Amino acid sequence: MARHGSRVRETPTSLSAPVVATATLPVVFGTAPINLAETLENVNKPVLAYSFPEFAKALGYSNDWKNYTLCEMADAAFRQFNVGPVVFVNVLDPDKHKRNKQESIKVENKKGVIETEGILLKSLEISNNDTKLKSDQDYIASFNEDGQVVIALLIDNVTTLDVKYDQLTPESITNNHIIGGYDIDTGKSTGLELLNSVFPKLSMVPGLVLAPKFSKDPTVASVMKAKASSINTYFRAQSLDDVDTKEANSYTKVNEWKNKNNYTGNNEVVCWPLTGIGDKVYHLSSQIACRIMKTAYDNGDYPHESPSNKPLPMTKLLVETADGHEEIDLSPDQAELLNNQGITTAINFIGGWRAWGNYTGAYPANTDVKDKFIPVRITHNWLANTIILTTWDKVDGPIGKRLRDNVLDTMNMWLNGLQGEGVLIGARVEFREEDNPITDLNNGIIRFRYFVAEPTPAQDIDNILEFDANYYKALFISD
Incomplete structure (x- = not known):
């Protein structure tokens, strides 16, 4: 049909806005008291929490961090550092990781308490003198602040109750549950395999990968490091791992443990020892991850500044013992030795407790500036991820000057x-x-070369102090 008149057609803006990757988004693998959740x-499943x-x-939440490891990171991020968001992956399955128990409890003032934690409320069966009681008719069951089940009776003349229930068994979770895998029959992924599900589900690129408690196992750390280096084939992140403080219980043993167990990746931050505040015990990896997030947040969400020499919410350093934990001391020279071995730690020297260390696990074997410094490596990851996100919509577009100029203009700006x-x-970018x-262009391959230089941390400020005798000449000058 013939057209008659004046028209306007819109085309996409030639200069695109970069799609910025989340530089420090932590993805944390572990166990949670799922029985206390809604x-x-x-x-x-990747669960995003702000x-x-x-x-x-x-x-759910419990102060039993030994059994429920994700709660440690939740406390550190949301209570101590006040940063977010964080992605959590709980591997504790109430359908599989449970046991059946029964016991008798006393009733006082029409109230009874099952002091056991981890009870699956829907499995609870209550009887009195072989008579089964009905929920919401004879009693109401709910959790108290300690995660224990409180039974409020709606009937009289009851002094004891017989209870049966299923209880979570977080102690049954092994390193293999954290590592996970892919089930061909069900088509479902578990454990660290779910790192590839974060971006498709949440549209957010992982920046940090953690598994407090479990990452001290070399097999888990190795898988974390490998998965973090290639997420969804294209993206990359930094893995934060802990040294086993029961084996390496003094600073002189850490480097040997690190090298023996291959904690030497350029995308790996190796943390030692544990930290504490009051009765709480944190793995240093969770505190360093939150410190990285907080430092980036303070810099407009840019990750270029080192977390080292930044405050940590802690009052002591700890190592694990057969009976619990033991407090240790670490002097600046000892901490410097650890840093020079590619190990991140914490010190209390000037300005209170602070993170201490700029090197990745690859140092000192790898001295490439992009691989040895933690903030440079994280920034490099973030730049690479952002480049992929921004140029992805150009994939399959016609190769020509328009595509070339759009990429060059957008990315250089x-x-x-x-x-x-x-x-x-x-x-x-060039x-x-x-x-x-021509052979590559004929095959649909086009290349852009990026040149970048991130700021390195000023970890060695050399102030030269010299006595200058010339100032004595002022004594001979009259006022």
């Missing part, structure tokens, strides 16, 4: 902005003829 369904109430609602913010010392031979 639903029992959050098992082997606050402590969100975490408790989705996964973004990189120039990062220089202005102090995130980068300098950066540029389209080079030698990188793009």
Whole structure:
């Protein structure tokens, strides 16, 4: 049909806005008191939480961090550092990891308490003198603040109750549950395999990968490191791992343990020892992860500044013993030795307790600046992830000047902005003829070359103090 008149057609803006990757989004694998949550369904699923109430609602909360490891990270992130969001993956399955128990409890003032934790409320059966009681008719059962079941009776003349229930068995969770895998029959992933599910489900790129308590096992740490280096084939993240403080119970033993167990990745932050505040005991990996997040947040969500020499909410250093935990001391020279072995720690020297250490696990064997410094490595990961996110919509577009110029203009403007913010010392992207031979262009391959220089941490400030005798000449000058 013939057209008659004046029209306007819109085309996409030639200069695209970069899609920024989440630089420090932690993905934490472990166990949660799922019986205290609103639903029992959050098992082997990425759960995003921005606050402590969100975490408790989705996964429950317990102060028993030894058995419920995700609660440690929730406390550190939301209570101690006040940062978020955090992605949690709970591997404790109430359908599999449970035992059946029965006991008798006393009733006083029409109230009885089952002091056992981890009870699955729907499994609870209550009887009195062989008469089974009915929920909401004879009694009401609920959890108290300690995760124990309180039974409020609606009938009289009851002094004892016989109770049966299913109880979670978090102690049955092994390193293999954290590592997980892919079930061909069900098509479902578990454990660390779910790292690949975070972006498709949440549209957020993982920045940090943790498994407090479990990452001290070399097999778990090895899988964490491997998975973090290739997420969804394209993205990359930093793994934070803990040294086993029961085996390496003094600073002189840490380096040997680290090397023997291959905690030497450039995308790996090796943490030692444990930290404590009051009765709470944290794995240093969870505190360093939160410190990385908080430092990035304080810098406009840019990850270029080191977490080292930044405050930590702690009052002591600890190592694990057969009977519990033992407090240790660490002097600055001892901490420096650990740092030079590629180990991150904490010291109490000037300004209270602080994170201490800039090197990844790859140091000192690998001295490449992009691999040895924690903030440089994290920034490098973030830049790479952002480049992928921003250029993805150009995939399968026609190769030509328009595509070339759009990528060059968009990315160079973004990189120039990062220089202005102090995130980068300098950066540029180029389209080079030698990188793009005709044979590759004919095959649909186009290459852009990025040059970047992140700021390195000023970890050694050398102040030279000299006595200058010339100042005595002032004595001979009359006022």
